[in-house]
Amino acid sequence: MINFEEELKKFHPSLEVEDAEDAIYNQDLTDVADMLVGMMKEAEKEDQRRLE
Amino acid sequence: MKCYNCGCQLSEKEFCTGCGADVALYKKIMYASNFFYNEGLEKASVRDLSGAVASLRQSLKFNKNNVEARNLLGLVYFEMGEVVKGLGEWVISKNLRSEKNIADDYINMIQENPSRLETINQTIKKYNLALGYCQQDGLDLAVIQLKKVLSLNPNYIRAHQLLALLYMKAEEWEKAKRELDKCIRIDTGNTTTRRYLKEVEAMLDVAENARGGMRKKALPDDVVKYQSGNETIIQPVGNRDNRSVSTVLNIGIGIVIGIAAACFLILPSRLSSADSAAQAELRAVSEQLDKKTSTIEEMEQQAKLLTDENEKLKQELNDYVGNDGALEVVDGLLQTVSVYMENPEDTEQIAQSFEKIDMEAAGQVESERFQNVYQALLAQVGPSIASSYYEAGLDAYQKEMYEEAITNLTKAAQYDQENGDILYNLANAYRQNGDTDEAIEAYTSVVTKFEGTERARRAQKYLEELNEG
CATH class of the missing domain: 1.25.40.10 (Tetratricopeptide repeat domain)
Incomplete structure (x- = not known):
C-alpha cells in the first residue's frame, strides 16, 4: 500500500530556467578517469620520492 | 581515444606510444563509458527513458567528456519534460566541444523561440x-x-x-x-x-x-451448472433454441432503431431547414412591411406639414381680407383718400377715417405705391390725430386715470413720433402707473431723441430716480 505522505516527500521542486546557470556551474563533473589520472600521478610522485 | 598524459592518439597497446604512460586501466574506463552509452542508446530507442538516464549518467561518471552520451542524456531529459536539466547537459556538452556539436542546434532551437522557453x-x-x-x-x-x-x-x-x-x-x-x-x-x-x-x-x-461477486450471487438462480468430463457447463435455465424468434426480434429492433434514427437525426435537420426557410421569408416580409410603414409615416408627416401650412396661409389671408373679400387695409386707405378728396380741409373726418386703418398691417404691406399714399396721408393728418389723442391722454393723466392716459398717449406717439411732449407725458403716465420698465424705456427715448431740451433734462432726472429705486 502506497503511503501518500511518504511518496510526496520523493517529489522535489523542479529547477527553474533562472536557476539553470548556477546549477551548471555547481555541477560536480569529476569522473572515474579524473580519479584514475589523479591516483596515477600520486603514485608517480610516490615512486619519485622513494627513488630520491 | 587520446592519452590522458600527453594527448597522443592511443594504439592497441596498453601503453602510450608517445609518452609511455600505462593506459590499460584508462582504456577500460573509456570502454566502460562507451558500453553504458550504448546501453543508454538502446534503452532510449525503446522508450525506456528512465533506464536510459541511468545508463547515460553511468557513462558520464566514467567519462565526463563523452559528448555523445551527454547530448543523448539532454535529449532524454527533454523528452521527459525536464527541459532545464536537458538544457544544462547541452550547455556543458557545448563547452566541452564547441564545434561540430549537435548540442549547439538543440540550444539554438530553444533560444530562437523565447515564447517556448x-x-x-x-x-x-x-x-x-x-x-x-x-x-x-x-x-x-x-x-x-x-x-x-x-x-x-x-x-x-x-x-x-x-x-x-x-x-x-x-x-x-x-x-x-x-x-x-x-x-x-x-x-x-x-x-x-x-x-x-x-x-x-x-x-x-x-x-x-x-462487482463480480455481486453478479455471481445471482448466478445460481438463473443457470444450471454441471460437469461434463473435464469441463464445467453453465447453462441458463429454460434455454431453448429460439433462433428464428431472435432473428425476427433483431429485425424488429433494427427497424425501430432505423425509425428512431430517422426521427432523431434526419427529421430535426429537415425541420430545422424548413424552419430557417420560413424565418428567412418572414424576415423578408417583415423588412418590406417596415419599409412601407416608414413610407406611410413619412407621407403622413408631409400631409400634416402641408395642412398646417395651408391653415397658416388661410389665417394670413383672413387677416388681410375683409368680409367682402377686399383687402381691409387697402380699403381703409382708399376710404381715407376718398374723404380727403371730398374735402381736404376736413381733417377731423380724414383723421376718423385714417384711424380705422390698422397701422401695424399697413406697415407690412410691401407695395411702394401704397406706402407712398399712406405716408403722405400720415404726414397730412398724423399731427392732428396725435394732437386729439394727446389732449385726451393729458386730460386722463390729470384725472389720474393712468391706464386711459397710457392708451391715448401711446396712440398719439404712434401718429406723431417727433413730439417730445407726448413721449415725455407717456413716460410720466407709465411711471405713475407703476410700469417702471416701460417708463425707463420712454424716458430713455426722450433723453436720446430730444437731447439738450428741458424735457430731456427732466427725463434724465426721473430716469436716475427710477434706476436708483
Whole structure:
C-alpha cells in the first residue's frame, strides 16, 4: 500500500530556467578517469620520492 | 581515444606510444563509458527513458567528456519534460566541444523561440506551485495546477506521476490509471510509474471483484451448472433454441432503431431547414412591411406639414381680407383718400377715417405705391390725430386715470413720433402707473431723441430716480 505522505516527500521542486546557470556551474563533473589520472600521478610522485 | 598524459592518439597497446604512460586501466574506463552509452542508446530507442538516464549518467561518471552520451542524456531529459536539466547537459556538452556539436542546434532551437522557453518556465513554476499546494493539503488546487502544467507540457513525467498520486489519494483509480498509462507511453521503464500502476491495478481488481461477486450471487438462480468430463457447463435455465424468434426480434429492433434514427437525426435537420426557410421569408416580409410603414409615416408627416401650412396661409389671408373679400387695409386707405378728396380741409373726418386703418398691417404691406399714399396721408393728418389723442391722454393723466392716459398717449406717439411732449407725458403716465420698465424705456427715448431740451433734462432726472429705486 502506497503511503501518500511518504511518496510526496520523493517529489522535489523542479529547477527553474533562472536557476539553470548556477546549477551548471555547481555541477560536480569529476569522473572515474579524473580519479584514475589523479591516483596515477600520486603514485608517480610516490615512486619519485622513494627513488630520491 | 587520446592519452590522458600527453594527448597522443592511443594504439592497441596498453601503453602510450608517445609518452609511455600505462593506459590499460584508462582504456577500460573509456570502454566502460562507451558500453553504458550504448546501453543508454538502446534503452532510449525503446522508450525506456528512465533506464536510459541511468545508463547515460553511468557513462558520464566514467567519462565526463563523452559528448555523445551527454547530448543523448539532454535529449532524454527533454523528452521527459525536464527541459532545464536537458538544457544544462547541452550547455556543458557545448563547452566541452564547441564545434561540430549537435548540442549547439538543440540550444539554438530553444533560444530562437523565447515564447517556448517562457512557456516551459511557466510549466515548471506551476509544477512547483502544485507541489507546494500538495504539502499544504490543497490537493484540489494542486490538481488544477497540474492539469494546466500538462496541457502546456504533456510529456512532463513527474507532473503525470504527481497527478496520479493525487488521484490515488482521492481514490479515483480510473483517473490515476489514465495518467499512469500516459507516463508509460512516454517512459516505459519508470519504476515509480510501475509501482503506482501496480497499486492502482490492484485496487481496480478489488473493485472489479466486488462487482463480480455481486453478479455471481445471482448466478445460481438463473443457470444450471454441471460437469461434463473435464469441463464445467453453465447453462441458463429454460434455454431453448429460439433462433428464428431472435432473428425476427433483431429485425424488429433494427427497424425501430432505423425509425428512431430517422426521427432523431434526419427529421430535426429537415425541420430545422424548413424552419430557417420560413424565418428567412418572414424576415423578408417583415423588412418590406417596415419599409412601407416608414413610407406611410413619412407621407403622413408631409400631409400634416402641408395642412398646417395651408391653415397658416388661410389665417394670413383672413387677416388681410375683409368680409367682402377686399383687402381691409387697402380699403381703409382708399376710404381715407376718398374723404380727403371730398374735402381736404376736413381733417377731423380724414383723421376718423385714417384711424380705422390698422397701422401695424399697413406697415407690412410691401407695395411702394401704397406706402407712398399712406405716408403722405400720415404726414397730412398724423399731427392732428396725435394732437386729439394727446389732449385726451393729458386730460386722463390729470384725472389720474393712468391706464386711459397710457392708451391715448401711446396712440398719439404712434401718429406723431417727433413730439417730445407726448413721449415725455407717456413716460410720466407709465411711471405713475407703476410700469417702471416701460417708463425707463420712454424716458430713455426722450433723453436720446430730444437731447439738450428741458424735457430731456427732466427725463434724465426721473430716469436716475427710477434706476436708483
